[in-house]
Every structure is written in structure tokens, then in C-alpha cells.
Amino acid sequence: MTEHLSTTEDTHIWPRSVVVIGAAGLIGSGVVERLAVEGLVDTVYMTDLRENVLQAHAIDVSETQILTGNTRTRLVVGPPAEGSGVDLVIVAASAPETPDGDRRDFLRANLELLRLLLPDVERLAGEQGIVMLLSNPVDILGEALRRLSGIGPDRIVGYSLNDSVRFRAAVGRELGIAPERIEGIVLGEHGDGQVPLFSALTLDGKPLELKSEQRARITADITGWFSRWSALKPGRSSGWTTPQGVAQVVKAMGTGAIHPATAWTGSIEGLPDSFVSMPTRFEKNRFVPTLGTLSESESAALAQAAKSVEAAAERALHDLRLSK
Structure with a gap:
């Protein structure tokens, strides 16, 4: 050492x-x-x-x-x-x-x-x-x-903050504005099961309403991020975004600020017992999800993401046990 x-x-x-x-x-x-x-x-x-x-x-x-x-x-x-x-x-x-x-x-x-x-x-x-x-x-x-x-x-x-960063970037591209003016988070599964929280989007601190066709384009943008990255064949992952994001999450945890993170759903009624990205606060050395109010479609999509993760983990662990 x-x-x-x-x-x-x-x-x-x-x-x-x-x-x-x-x-x-x-x-x-x-x-x-x-x-x-x-x-x-x-x-x-x-x-x-x-x-x-x-x-x-x-x-x-x-x-x-x-x-x-x-x-x-x-x-x-x-x-x-x-x-x-x-x-x-x-x-x-x-x-x-x-x-x-x-x-x-x-x-x-x-x-x-x-x-x-x-x-x-x-x-x-x-x-x-x-x-x-x-x-x-x-x-x-x-x-x-x-x-x-x-x-x-x-x-x-x-760690799941990158999904929210890419959501803000996609909204910025759609509207032709600087993404730092936008606040928005992504819930759900890291990948195709992302749940962009359009209901909580803000621009310069004020609620931002988007048309359905704009939402569709933004959703396609963020779900297509991984395939676009893979097509570059860089042989690396997000080596600057993730460390910077981890530092921000550690700060938020230390102060008790709410931040998006992949956390346990066991304390939330109506969600399968699993792990998905949610607004989370670190309190008394434990993670406490703070979902707030979601639209009906967002709630359904989040439940589906949790169910998908639960099933995938079950299959993966079964395969792991069989391979021993």
C-alpha cells in the first residue's frame, strides 16, 4: 500500500x-x-x-x-x-x-x-x-x-446521471438552445427502458411544454445514443462525463440534495421489487427515493422498466448459477 x-x-x-x-x-x-x-x-x-x-x-x-x-x-x-x-x-x-x-x-x-x-x-x-x-x-x-x-x-x-445529461442535450438540439438552460431528468432503466420526465422539464427555471412530435424526436434521440456511440467503435466508455457526474452525485449525497440515481424500488408502492433510476435523497446513510408526482404514462413506463430489470436479473443469475 x-x-x-x-x-x-x-x-x-x-x-x-x-x-x-x-x-x-x-x-x-x-x-x-x-x-x-x-x-x-x-x-x-x-x-x-x-x-x-x-x-x-x-x-x-x-x-x-x-x-x-x-x-x-x-x-x-x-x-x-x-x-x-x-x-x-x-x-x-x-x-x-x-x-x-x-x-x-x-x-x-x-x-x-x-x-x-x-x-x-x-x-x-x-x-x-x-x-x-x-x-x-x-x-x-x-x-x-x-x-x-x-x-x-x-x-x-x-450511477445513472448520464441519461439525464443526454436528455437535456437532446432537448437543446430539438429547440436550438443551450442545454445548460434546461433542467430535466430521466427515470427507469439505463437503455431502451428510459423514462424521460417530460412533465418536469424546465427552461430557465420555468415549466417547458413540448409538442408530441417533439417528444417523439427527443425520445428517439436519447434511446439511439448508445448505437451512435457504438458505431464510432471508440473502444472506450464515457471517460469524462461519468467521473464528473460521479463527483456531482457524491456532493449531492453529502448534502442530502435530491439527485437521479439507480436505487431500490422496495419502498415504493406499485413498483416491482427491483432497481431503476429515480430522484433519490441520501439520508441517514440510506437511499430514499423521492418520486413525486408522475403522469399516468410515466408511472406505467417506470413500472414496466422495474419489471424488465427484475426479470433480466432473474435470468442472468439463473444462467450464472448454471455456469458454475
């Missing part, structure tokens, strides 16, 4: 300690960089099979901290000491995405990887720690983790 940089005065309340599993990869290293450069945590533990790459990333990020004048976050190559848990376990380890495929195409590989990582994830999370999944399909993996582990379902969360 190698440390880089000593922290300055310790003032954070939550999270104080984070471990990033898969920190040598594009997304994992980007998450480490954002957490450290923004000084969002006291200690970041970096784990991966490629320790030499971790060492290089740690040196690079620590020097970036000096440039930005924020060296409070301590970087540690390796896990915390045996018996020590952390506030937040971020699972960024992932199988390569499949070009021209669907997000579910590499479910089996990522599910097998999650199963192999499970003992470490449970040990690091301990009795109170939170587990944040970045690997796809994040909702199905979240449901699988709930079933495979002893971690409480309200301590499991999946």
Missing part, C-alpha cells in the same frame, strides 16, 4: 473514505482524479490488478492536485488495512463494451466480474458503507448485487 500526498486539515463529514475498484481504467482513474482534485473526500484508496498503472495514476493525480492548489485528499494505492471499511465503495471495474451491441450484451461478463469482487465489496462496505456501481447494465447489476450479497438494498446505488 503506497500513499501519495498528505492531506491538509480534515473537515469533511461524508464521505471521509472512498475505495475505487478498477481505478486503473479510464472511468475509475477519472473518478479518482475528480474526487481528489475537487477535494471531496479525505482518503481515496485505489485498487486494480494493474498496480503499476495505479502508481502512475496516483503520481499524475497528486501532481494535478498541486497545480489546482487542493492537496487535502490523500491517495493510497491499495485497499485499506484488513478489517477497515470505507464510507463509499465505487465499483468501476468492467468488461469492455461490445461494439454494435446493447448494454445488456456484456451483462454476463460484468455479472461474473461482480461475483468475483463480491467478497471484497462486502468487506470494504462493512455494516454501514455504501456501494456505488458504475458498470453496465447498472440497474440489473444493482438488483443482482442485492440478491447475491448481504448488503442492504438501500445501501446500493447505481
